[in-house]
Amino acid sequence: MAEPGEFSLPAAERQIIQAAIAPPSRLGSTLAALLATLAFSTPALAAEPSPCPPDWEAQICELKSVVEILKKDHLTEIDVPAFLDETIRLGVKTLPYAGFLNAAEQQERVKKDERARNGAPGIGIIFETLADGLHIIDVVPDAPAAQAGIRNGDVVVAMDGNSMAGINNADIAKYAGGDVGTPLKLTLLRGAKQQRLEFTLLRAIIKQRPASAKRLPGDILYTRMSSFPEPAIGDYIDTVQAARKDGAPVKAVILDLRLNGGGALNASIGIIGLFTGRNKTAMVTLQRDDKIQHRISTNWPDYDLPVLKGQDPLAPLESDDWWRSVPLIVLIDGQSASAAEATAAALKDLGRARLLGTPTYGKGMAQTGVGTRDGTYLGWTYARNLRPNGCPMEGYGVVPDWIVGPRKDADMEGVLLLYREVDIPRAPYANKPNPDPFADVRKERQHWRDRRASAKPDPLKSALPQKEFGSAKDWQLQQALNALAGRPVQTASVNPLFMPAQPACIKLDQ
Structure with missing residues (x-):
C-alpha cells in the first residue's frame, strides 16, 4: 500500500505559496492608481491575441508566461526542466494517491520493481520507521535475519554503528544496501527491558515471500x-x-x-x-x-x-x-x-x-499509471x-x-x-x-x-x-x-x- 497522504501538499506549503503570489497592499494600490492614470492618458489598445493554442487551459498559458519571465529576468539562470518537473509534482501530489516521477526517478522505479520480482540483496526484515529506530514488524522466513533469531518487535537502533533514530528512508537504503555476501551489523533492543543485542548478518538475495x-x-x-x-x-x-x-x-x-x-x-x-x-x-x-x-x-x-x-x-x-x-x-x-x-x-x-x-x-480506491513520451511517469487514481x-x-x-x-x-x-x-x-x-x-x-x-x-x-x-x-x-x-x-x-x-x-x-x- 502507498503511504496515506504521500502525495498531499501540506497546508503550510499552500499558505506560503498563496502569500508569495499576493502583492503587498501598498504596491497593489499604487499599481491600481497607475493603471487608472494610463487609462485616461493613452488611447485604447486592441486586445492582443493569445499566444496559447485555443485548447490550452488559461493557467497553462500563465505558467508559460511565468517561465519566460524567469528565464529572462531571474537573478541566476534556472534549470527550467527541473523547475517544471517540480511544478507538476507539487500539483499532482495534492490528488489522492497520485504522483509524478521525472525520467531518472522512473528509471529507478522500474529497476526497483525488477528487484522486487527477481530478488535483491538484503537481510529480510520488514519494519516501520519511528523516532527511536526501526521497529521490526515482520521477518522473512529463512532469510538471514530469521536464521539469526531476530524477532518481530525488535527495534533496530543502529546499522554498522550508524544510529537509526530519526532517520529517513533514503538514508536507511544507503546504510542497508550492499552486495550479496557482505556483512551488516545490527544493534537491537528487545522486549520491555530493552535488552541490547548485536548481530552480524551476511546479505543474501531476498525474494518477496509474502x-x-x-x-x-x-x-x-x-x-x-x-x-x-x-x-x-x-x-x-x-x-x-x-x-x-x-x-x-x-x-x-x-x-x-x-x-x-x-x-x-x-x-x-x-x-x-x-x-x-x-x-x-x-x-x-x-x-x-x-x-x-x-x-x-x-x-x-x-x-x-x-x-x-x-x-x-x-x-x-x-x-x-x-x-x-x-x-x-x-x-x-x-x-x-x-x-x-x-x-x-x-x-x-x-x-x-x-x-x-x-x-x-x-482506502477503497485503485491506481494506475502511464509513462509519457519524455520518459516521465504519471500515476493517478482511476476508480x-x-x-x-x-x-x-x-x-x-x-x-x-x-x-x-x-x-x-x-x-x-x-x-x-x-x-x-x-x-x-x-x-x-x-x-x-x-x-x-x-x-x-x-x-x-x-x-x-x-x-x-x-x-x-x-x-x-x-x-x-x-x-x-x-x-x-x-x-x-x-x-x-x-x-x-x-x-x-x-x-x-x-x-x-x-x-x-x-x-x-x-x-x-x-
Whole structure:
C-alpha cells in the first residue's frame, strides 16, 4: 500500500505559496492608481491575441508566461526542466494517491520493481520507521535475519554503528544496501527491558515471500499474508500446499491480513478466487464520476499478472474442493488496506469467510499509471472500489463480524481513532461535485483525539499493530481459534461514535 497522504501538499506549503503570489497592499494600490492614470492618458489598445493554442487551459498559458519571465529576468539562470518537473509534482501530489516521477526517478522505479520480482540483496526484515529506530514488524522466513533469531518487535537502533533514530528512508537504503555476501551489523533492543543485542548478518538475495503458514493444535492452519506483491498467488498456494502435506488433514484455515497494506489488486482477486471458485464477483469498480461500472470476476484472466506468464495458477486446483469448503476466518485490523481489505470484504460478502478484528483502513480506491513520451511517469487514481454487495470501502473500510481488540485490555477508543483513510483531507479542487465528503467526520474524529490527548491515555493499550503474530500472545488469533472450536468469542465493547458510518451502497448492474 502507498503511504496515506504521500502525495498531499501540506497546508503550510499552500499558505506560503498563496502569500508569495499576493502583492503587498501598498504596491497593489499604487499599481491600481497607475493603471487608472494610463487609462485616461493613452488611447485604447486592441486586445492582443493569445499566444496559447485555443485548447490550452488559461493557467497553462500563465505558467508559460511565468517561465519566460524567469528565464529572462531571474537573478541566476534556472534549470527550467527541473523547475517544471517540480511544478507538476507539487500539483499532482495534492490528488489522492497520485504522483509524478521525472525520467531518472522512473528509471529507478522500474529497476526497483525488477528487484522486487527477481530478488535483491538484503537481510529480510520488514519494519516501520519511528523516532527511536526501526521497529521490526515482520521477518522473512529463512532469510538471514530469521536464521539469526531476530524477532518481530525488535527495534533496530543502529546499522554498522550508524544510529537509526530519526532517520529517513533514503538514508536507511544507503546504510542497508550492499552486495550479496557482505556483512551488516545490527544493534537491537528487545522486549520491555530493552535488552541490547548485536548481530552480524551476511546479505543474501531476498525474494518477496509474502505468505507464511504453520500448523496449530487441532489441525488448524494459520496463514499470513504480509502484502500482495505480484507473486502473491503462487507463493500462498505453495506455502499452504506444503503445510497441508505435513501432517493430518487440515480442518480449518485462518488467513491473517493484519498490517497488510495491499499491493497488486489482481493478486488479491486470485486469492479470492482460490477460496470461492469461478464465476463470482470479486469487486466492482466505479470509474469517471462513478458512472462506469466494471465487474472484476474470479475467472481467468481477471487476476492475470506479468509474473504469471500467462499461466493460471488456480487451474490445477479446480478439482481440489478443500480450498472452497474448508472453514475460513480472516483477521483484519486498522492497517489492513487496499487489496487486503478488498480480499476480506469479498470473502465475507460471498459467504466464504467470517472476519475478526477491528475495522480496516478504508482506502477503497485503485491506481494506475502511464509513462509519457519524455520518459516521465504519471500515476493517478482511476476508480473507486465497491464490494460485491455494492458498498464502497473508501472512508468506511470493512467492519468485521467479531470486533476484537489487539489485546484483551485494549483501549478500543484509541484503537478506533488511529489514523485511517477518512482522516486524510482532499484538495478542494480534486472533486468538483463533492469536494470533501468526509470533512465533518474528520473534524469530529480530531475533536475526540484532542480530548483524549488531554486525558493522557496509556499508549501501550491502544498501540497498533499487533506484533505477536501467530503466537499464544496473539489475542485476536486466540479468539479466532475459539470461534472455530465453537467456544465463545470475547468481543470488545465499543462506542458507536468511533465506528465507521454506514456507507451508502448501490445496486450493481447485472
